[in-house]
Each structure stands twice: as structure tokens, then as C-alpha cells.
Amino acid sequence: MTWLTPTIAGIAAAIAVPALIILYFLKLRRRDVEISTTLLWKKTIQDIQANAPFQRLRKNILLFLQLLVLAGILLAIAQPQIRGDISTGTQRVILIDRSASMSATDGNPDAIGDMRGAMTRLDKAKEAALKLVDSLREPSLIGAGPVDEAMVIVFDTTAEVRQQFTADKARLRAAIESIEPSDAPSQLTEALRLARAHLPDKMLADTVTDESGNTTTRNITLEGVKAGGATIHLYSDGRLPDAESAITSAEDTVTFVQVGRTDAANVGITAMRADRAFDTPIDVSLYVGLENTARTAQEVELELLIDGITSRVTTVTIPAATPPIGAEFGDEADEDAKMLAAMLPWTPGVTGRTFEFAQAEGGTFAVQITAADPGKDLLPVDNRAWMIVPPAKQLSVALVSPGNLFLITALEGLPLARLVQFSPEQYTAATARGEMAEFDVMIFDGWVPTIDGEPGLPPGRFLVLGAVPSPLGVAAGSEPAPAMMLDWRRDHPVMRLLLLDRLQMLKLPDIVVPEGSGATVLAETDRGPAILELSQARTRAMIVPFDIGQSTWPLDVSFVVFIGASVNYLGQEGGVFGASGDSFRPGSVLTDRLPIGAKGVRLAIPGSSERAELQPATDGRIAYGPIRKAGLYEASWVGPAGAGDATDGSRVVRMYAANLLDPAESDIAAAPLLLLTGIPLEAELADDAKAMIRLWPWVILAALVVLMLEWYIYNRKVYI
Incomplete structure (x- = not known):
């Protein structure tokens, strides 16, 4: 127990307690009155004798009760409280x-x-x-x-x-x-x-x-x-x-x-990816990754919905989570070993399913799971995931190059709708006439356009070879030097089918990747990045900063695979489809670039009637967030429509998908x-x-109860 103001309570007690006791020592001052006899006043005479100055106190319940009341008030002034386990601090x-x-x-x-x-x-x-x-x-x-x-x-x-x-x-x-x-x-x-x-x-x-x-x-x-x-x-x-x-x-x-x-169990969707076949874009392959943190195998029903209509349903058994390596749980393990094993994280069980089907039209693809045992699925947010898929199409590609036999040969072997080659001068003139908007992907070979006095990229989808566009840079004072491939991102849609361990480069620039540039390193050498992805609002690019002609890559089949995968990845919106080319994660900022002239932009928030009013920048850029909820966000406006946008009456509509898809967050064991x-x-x-439990209000309440008892006894004239 602690006291907030014990000193003040002590001073008050030193004054009040003696004052109360002295009152019972003092003689009562009475008025003299003549009467004919004292036979009827014996009690009064006794009282006069008992109240002589400074007499010995007799037993008096009123004094006892009044002392109790005074003690309660003094304790309340001291403000006692009981402290629990929560620590204190200013x-x-x-x-x-x-x-x-x-x-x-x-x-x-x-x-x-x-x-x-x-x-x-x-x-x-x-x-x-x-x-x-x-x-x-x-x-x-x-x-x-x-x-x-x-x-x-x-x-x-x-x-x-x-x-x-x-x-x-x-x-x-x-x-x-x-x-x-x-x-x-x-x-x-x-x-x-x-x-x-x-x-x-x-x-x-x-x-x-x-x-x-x-x-x-x-x-x-x-x-x-x-x-x-x-x-x-x-x-x-x-x-x-x-x-x-x-x-x-x-x-x-x-x-x-x-x-x-600590043993909370959950099943959830942790990955979702869709690809259209490069040679037959009508064919869709949709992969769904699943995770189970329960310590027993779990059965779930996996459902695929296209535009809200159930397309396919299948049952999937997800393996059980596995205990930490070396952990002991049996009866033979001692208590310390069991405690240590209980504190170590288990490795979730994972599996996946692939849906393959023909779908020429675009739409909203959604997958959801329903656990057979609801007690083993305690997190609802990862039970659904969405993506926006554009219609099937064969790609139109523009190649801006002075002439590269290896590159042209690789592109001509792809099932493209159209392949057109430009010189840098021809590209600049065609851009000024607005003719480049008809191409899905543009490839820059050894050259990039100049934007605001620096080599950069306009809005669009680009494959850049042998050049370094802004915001990337080259370390000052450095010179290109030989390099060997060390590692690459095998989980990336472009890189997952490549074998680059034998790739050697004669001249690789020392690339600088500024923080917040939107660039991701996909392949690393002993001298730094060799392949990067740049993602900024309406600009996405795959960047190879070295001259492929001064490397062993064109002689390897992985070069043709890379070119084809890059064109498909960029032209089909990166595999995680969306009319904007982006899928977002809750906690990030939703950014996009609308057509110039879009007005009255509203963003519908999933699970809410809220409509956020957005004001586009002069270049059409919008931003909202950080977004807090997973689901489908709908942007609508009055004005021109972009490629893949839908219309709803007089307004243009564009959809965005936000998914958790985070294995670490789906592992909910505390x-x-x-x-x-x-x-x-x-x-x-x-x-x-x-x-902290304060006692002084209860002390005051007790004092009031005692005070009421004292009043009752006084009025009944009860003494002991």
C-alpha cells in the first residue's frame, strides 16, 4: 500500500484528534433556573457532576464513533492506494x-x-x-x-x-x-x-x-x-x-x-498470382498459396470467383506446422526443455493449388477459403484475396535500337501482335506526334530518352538494356569493370525460370540505388546490381544496366527466356493484374495516374459507405493512404478513360485490389x-x-456510514 499525501494527513490528525477529545473534557455551560424540587431532575444533577472540568472520560460510544469518522476522513486525506504489478513512472x-x-x-x-x-x-x-x-x-x-x-x-x-x-x-x-x-x-x-x-x-x-x-x-x-x-x-x-x-x-x-x-492456429491465403500464356493469352493460370499454423493438418474448401460468381471449388489439405529443430516435447524431456520448445516458433505448413482455365475477358478474380474446423482459423482477413485481370491480348512492342542482332532475333521468335523498330530520332518524333501510346511495351537498347535534362522514363512499360535511367545513377568516379553473377531473385515472375550462375559481364557500371526510388534489385554480382525492376506510379521497367553484347548472356538460352518473360511481365501488368498495373498491400499508399482531364475523382473504401474525394495533380497523379483495409477499392471520375477502364453511367471506373498476402502476419501464434x-x-x-486500486473513496464511504450510525445513536440516547 502507498500513500499520496501522508504528511498533510498527519498534520490534520495532530490538530483534529486532540480537539475532538478535549471537547469531551470540557464542562458544559448551563443557565441557572430556580425550581421547586429536584426529585424529577436526578439525571440532570448526575450529568452536571459528570461534566466537571477535566474529569476522567467515561465510556461513550458517541466519542468512539466520532473518532472512527475522523480517522476515516484523515485516511482519505492521505489517499491510500494498493499498487498492482503495473510499473509506475512520471x-x-x-x-x-x-x-x-x-x-x-x-x-x-x-x-x-x-x-x-x-x-x-x-x-x-x-x-x-x-x-x-x-x-x-x-x-x-x-x-x-x-x-x-x-x-x-x-x-x-x-x-x-x-x-x-x-x-x-x-x-x-x-x-x-x-x-x-x-x-x-x-x-x-x-x-x-x-x-x-x-x-x-x-x-x-x-x-x-x-x-x-x-x-x-x-x-x-x-x-x-x-x-x-x-x-x-x-x-x-x-x-x-x-x-x-x-x-x-x-x-x-x-x-x-x-x-x-501462443498456440493459436490459423489457415490463410499467403500468395496469389495469375499468368496468361504468352503464345495463347486466352489461357489463364491462377496460383494460390496456402498456409497452416495449426499443429495438425487442416482441410479447407478453396473457392474461385470471377466477377462474384463461383467458378470452381476444390478441397485442399494443408500440412501441419512442424516443430523447431531439436525441440523436445515428449514425456522424457525435462521441464526446461519443454519450456524452451514452447517458446520457439513452429514452421507453418504450406501448400498451393493452381487453377487453369480459358478466360478471354477481363474481370475481378477472387479466391476464398473456408476451414472445416473454425477453431483452427482465428484470423478472417487472410481468408480472401482479389486481383483485377485485364482482357487477353497479344502484345505490341516497340524496339528503340541502333541495331542489335541478338535482341532482334530473340524478339522475332516471340508470338507478338506487332514488333516495330525505331531509331532514337524516330522514337522522339513519334512520341511528339502521340504515336507511341499504341504500344504495350517499349524496349530501349543502349539509349533512354531525356526528361527534364536527365535520362529518364515517361509513363509506360519499358525494358531497358545497356543504359541507366533516372532515378538510378552511377557512382561518381567509378568505371565499368568485369563482374560475375552471385545470386538472383528466384521468386520473381521474370527471374524464376532463369539460370544465371554462368553469366559473366565484361563491363558493369557501379549502380547506385537511391532510397525511396522504387527500384528493386533482382540480380546481384560481385560488383553490385546487374538486373533491377523500377516501379513508380504509372511507370514500370526492367533494367539491365550492362551492354549485353559485352557479356556471355546472348549465347545462353536464359537470355531468350528473360526477354520473353520481361515482355510478358510488363505487357500483362506484372502477373498480379490490375487496370492500374498495381496490387497494393494494406499499410501502403495507393498511388496511380489517371487520364489528364479526370474530374470529380472519388474512391470507394471496401466495407464502408465512405467515399474519399481525391484531387488529381496536373499530370493526373492521385494518392490515398495509407490504406487500412484489404479488399477492392473503386476509383471513379468524370472524363476520359484509360486502357482497361470500365464505365458506369457517366463515370469512368477503375478497380484496385489490396491483399494482406503476408505469411509472417498470418502466423498468429503469440x-x-x-x-x-x-x-x-x-x-x-x-x-x-x-x-492501482484507490482506497480513499471507500474510506470516505465507510466514514459516512459510521457518521449515520452516530447520528442514530445520538437521537436514541443510547449509551454504554
């Missing part, structure tokens, strides 16, 4: 994880599988955070004593301050209760960085002695250097992939409040141990978090 930072895995429905373990009593992890985290708010020290009855402040930060991929530091519990409660779930993955680093940015600057005491020997001390604020010592309460299931690299101060106290079960900045942090269960 400033507290409440971090609440609202990522996709926090929507798992095991917040109430007793209701797993029963949707009527189900409770999400986020609801459980909010409940525990509200307990913490109730436990904060607040201003005392007379304004004395320390006061706790707290701020509320909610995070998924990004972080957001819901409430600045305040001691107002009503505002803190409102901020916590207003938190809504998100379908985005989780990242802790941004939340901790945001929390530290709102801490006060560090102060140092500077002692100065003047010529007379007088010493003065002043406080110096170190701008930009944040004070440590904050108490951080993290409410999460521990599925934080960047926790080990997150940075906290050595002076901070971090409490990890775990929500969710972590009993969190490695924060490399330091193990043991979890505290949300149900075990104890709040």
Missing part, C-alpha cells in the same frame, strides 16, 4: 498494436470457435490499456503529490499519435476506445521512433562559479537529445518482425503485455518472449496486468 507511453494479426479472435480463450462470444486481440489489448489508465496517479484532493501523464500511440505498418501526453483520464480513455483494427502488417520501429520524438529534451545541470566564488546552477536543454526514463507499455501479440532492430533508451522501462494464445533491441523481454499476460 510519463508513460501506451503503444497499441492494431495490425492484421491483432484481429485474431482468441482474445477470449473461453469463446474460441464461438463467434457470439469471440473477442479480438485488439479488444483485449484495449481492455488492458484502459486498466492502466485507471491506475494512473491523478491530482490529489488538495492538489498535492505527483501526477502521472500518458500518451497513446497506435501502430501497424505506420504509427499514429492518438493522444499527446496528458493526465486527463477521460481523454486517454476516449483515445484508446476509438482505435479501430487494421489489415496492415506490423512494424514496431516507427512507433518507438515516434514515441521518442514526443519525449521532452534532455536537461543537464551546469554549475558556474564567478570571480567572487559564488556558485550558481542552471539547467541546460539539449535540443534534439531526448530524455530517457520513459515507461513504455507495449500491447501486442509479439508478432513484430522488426522488434530486434528497434531502438529504445537504456533508461527506458518497457513492459510487454501479450495478448493472444510470442511469449520479445527480443527488443536484442534484449529478451518476457511477456506479461493481459489478464495478469493489475491496476
Whole structure:
């Protein structure tokens, strides 16, 4: 038990208690009245004798009750409270994880599988955070004593301050209760960085002695250097992939409040990809990747829907998750081994199914799964995925090259609708006349156009060979040098069928990839990147910065495979189809470029009647986000339509798909141990978090009850 204002209560007691007792020593002052006889006044005479000055106190229940009332009031002034397991601090930072895995429905373990009593992890985290708010020290009855402040930060991929530091519990409660779930993955680093940015600057005491020997001390604020010592309460299931690299101060106290079960099971869709056959674009191959985190094999029903109509249904058995290597679970294992094995993550079971069918028309493809055992599928958001598929077509390709026999030969062997070769001068003239818009893919060989004085790429789909377009660059002072291939992304649609281990380059530039450029390295050599993908709004490009004529690549069959796969990938919108050429993940910003002249742009949000009003930039660019929900987003406007856009009355419509498709987020088993900045942090269960219980209101209530009893006894003239 602790006391907020014991000194003030002690002073009040030293004054009030003696004063009350003295009242029972004092003689009653009475008025003299003459009467004829005292026979009827014996009781009064006894009372006069008993109230002589400074007599010995007799037993008096009224005095006892009044002392009890006074003791209760004095205890209330001291403000006693019982402290639970939650740590204290002047400033507290409440971090609440609202990522996709926090929507798992095991917040109430007793209701797993029963949707009527189900409770999400986020609801459980909010409940525990509200307990913490109730436990904060607040201003005392007379304004004395320390006061706790707290701020509320909610995070998924990004972080957001819901409430600045305040001691107002009503505002803190409102901020916590207003938190809504998100379908985005989780990242802790941004939340901790945001929390530290709102801490006060560090102060140092500077002692100065003047010529007379007088010493003065002043406080110096170190701008930009944040004070440590904050108490951080993290409410999460521990599925934080960047926790080990997150940075906290050595002076901070971090409490990890775990929500969710460590053995929580889930089945989900973790991959979705569609390809049209290059030679027969009408043929579609749709792959769906599935994951199971349960420790037994799970059966699910997999359904394919095209434009909302069921096309195919199949039953899939997903293998069980496998235990950590070397983990011991049997009866022969000791308790420490079993505890260690329980803390290590299991490897989810994975499988996949491919749907193959003919579909000349475009449309919205959706897949969804239904688990045979709902208790083994606690996360709903990863049970559906969508993609926007354009109509089948054979591609038109423009080649801008001074003449490259290897490249021309490879392109002529592809089943293209049209292949047209331009010189750089012819391309520039055709672009000025607006004639290049009819090509699906443009290939630049050893040359790229100039945009704003720099080599760059306009909106479109490009394959660039032997050149480095902006925003990529070449390291200053470097010269092209021989290089050998080390590794490449085998999970990329273009790279997955390639064998590049024997590829050698005579002159490879030292490529610089600026942060935030939208470039992804697909192949790495001993000198740096050799193949890259650039994705920026309405521009997508595959970039090979070295001269293929000065390499061994044209003599390898993988070169022809690469050219064909690149053209198909770029022309068919990258395999993850969409009218905009992009599929988005919750937590990212939805960006696109609409036709020039689009007006009245509205974006429909999935699962809501909300319509976001967007204002396109002068080049037609729009941006919305970060998007929080998975599903289908619909942009509509009045004005010209682009390729693949639909119409709805007088408005043009373009669809976007947002999917979780994150194996780490679908693995919802709560972590009993969190490695924060490399330091193990043991979890505290949300149900075990104890709040501060104030006793002084109950003491006042008891004092009032005793006061009412004293009034009753006084009026009944009861004495002992």
C-alpha cells in the first residue's frame, strides 16, 4: 500500500484528534433556573457532576464513533492506494498494436470457435490499456503529490499519435476506445521512433562559479537529445518482425503485455498470382498459396470467383506446422526443455493449388477459403484475396535500337501482335506526334530518352538494356569493370525460370540505388546490381544496366527466356493484374495516374459507405493512404478513360485490389518472449496486468456510514 499525501494527513490528525477529545473534557455551560424540587431532575444533577472540568472520560460510544469518522476522513486525506504489478513512472507511453494479426479472435480463450462470444486481440489489448489508465496517479484532493501523464500511440505498418501526453483520464480513455483494427502488417520501429520524438529534451545541470566564488546552477536543454526514463507499455501479440532492430533508451522501462494464445492456429491465403500464356493469352493460370499454423493438418474448401460468381471449388489439405529443430516435447524431456520448445516458433505448413482455365475477358478474380474446423482459423482477413485481370491480348512492342542482332532475333521468335523498330530520332518524333501510346511495351537498347535534362522514363512499360535511367545513377568516379553473377531473385515472375550462375559481364557500371526510388534489385554480382525492376506510379521497367553484347548472356538460352518473360511481365501488368498495373498491400499508399482531364475523382473504401474525394495533380497523379483495409477499392471520375477502364453511367471506373498476402502476419501464434533491441523481454499476460486500486473513496464511504450510525445513536440516547 502507498500513500499520496501522508504528511498533510498527519498534520490534520495532530490538530483534529486532540480537539475532538478535549471537547469531551470540557464542562458544559448551563443557565441557572430556580425550581421547586429536584426529585424529577436526578439525571440532570448526575450529568452536571459528570461534566466537571477535566474529569476522567467515561465510556461513550458517541466519542468512539466520532473518532472512527475522523480517522476515516484523515485516511482519505492521505489517499491510500494498493499498487498492482503495473510499473509506475512520471510519463508513460501506451503503444497499441492494431495490425492484421491483432484481429485474431482468441482474445477470449473461453469463446474460441464461438463467434457470439469471440473477442479480438485488439479488444483485449484495449481492455488492458484502459486498466492502466485507471491506475494512473491523478491530482490529489488538495492538489498535492505527483501526477502521472500518458500518451497513446497506435501502430501497424505506420504509427499514429492518438493522444499527446496528458493526465486527463477521460481523454486517454476516449483515445484508446476509438482505435479501430487494421489489415496492415506490423512494424514496431516507427512507433518507438515516434514515441521518442514526443519525449521532452534532455536537461543537464551546469554549475558556474564567478570571480567572487559564488556558485550558481542552471539547467541546460539539449535540443534534439531526448530524455530517457520513459515507461513504455507495449500491447501486442509479439508478432513484430522488426522488434530486434528497434531502438529504445537504456533508461527506458518497457513492459510487454501479450495478448493472444501462443498456440493459436490459423489457415490463410499467403500468395496469389495469375499468368496468361504468352503464345495463347486466352489461357489463364491462377496460383494460390496456402498456409497452416495449426499443429495438425487442416482441410479447407478453396473457392474461385470471377466477377462474384463461383467458378470452381476444390478441397485442399494443408500440412501441419512442424516443430523447431531439436525441440523436445515428449514425456522424457525435462521441464526446461519443454519450456524452451514452447517458446520457439513452429514452421507453418504450406501448400498451393493452381487453377487453369480459358478466360478471354477481363474481370475481378477472387479466391476464398473456408476451414472445416473454425477453431483452427482465428484470423478472417487472410481468408480472401482479389486481383483485377485485364482482357487477353497479344502484345505490341516497340524496339528503340541502333541495331542489335541478338535482341532482334530473340524478339522475332516471340508470338507478338506487332514488333516495330525505331531509331532514337524516330522514337522522339513519334512520341511528339502521340504515336507511341499504341504500344504495350517499349524496349530501349543502349539509349533512354531525356526528361527534364536527365535520362529518364515517361509513363509506360519499358525494358531497358545497356543504359541507366533516372532515378538510378552511377557512382561518381567509378568505371565499368568485369563482374560475375552471385545470386538472383528466384521468386520473381521474370527471374524464376532463369539460370544465371554462368553469366559473366565484361563491363558493369557501379549502380547506385537511391532510397525511396522504387527500384528493386533482382540480380546481384560481385560488383553490385546487374538486373533491377523500377516501379513508380504509372511507370514500370526492367533494367539491365550492362551492354549485353559485352557479356556471355546472348549465347545462353536464359537470355531468350528473360526477354520473353520481361515482355510478358510488363505487357500483362506484372502477373498480379490490375487496370492500374498495381496490387497494393494494406499499410501502403495507393498511388496511380489517371487520364489528364479526370474530374470529380472519388474512391470507394471496401466495407464502408465512405467515399474519399481525391484531387488529381496536373499530370493526373492521385494518392490515398495509407490504406487500412484489404479488399477492392473503386476509383471513379468524370472524363476520359484509360486502357482497361470500365464505365458506369457517366463515370469512368477503375478497380484496385489490396491483399494482406503476408505469411509472417498470418502466423498468429503469440510470442511469449520479445527480443527488443536484442534484449529478451518476457511477456506479461493481459489478464495478469493489475491496476492501482484507490482506497480513499471507500474510506470516505465507510466514514459516512459510521457518521449515520452516530447520528442514530445520538437521537436514541443510547449509551454504554
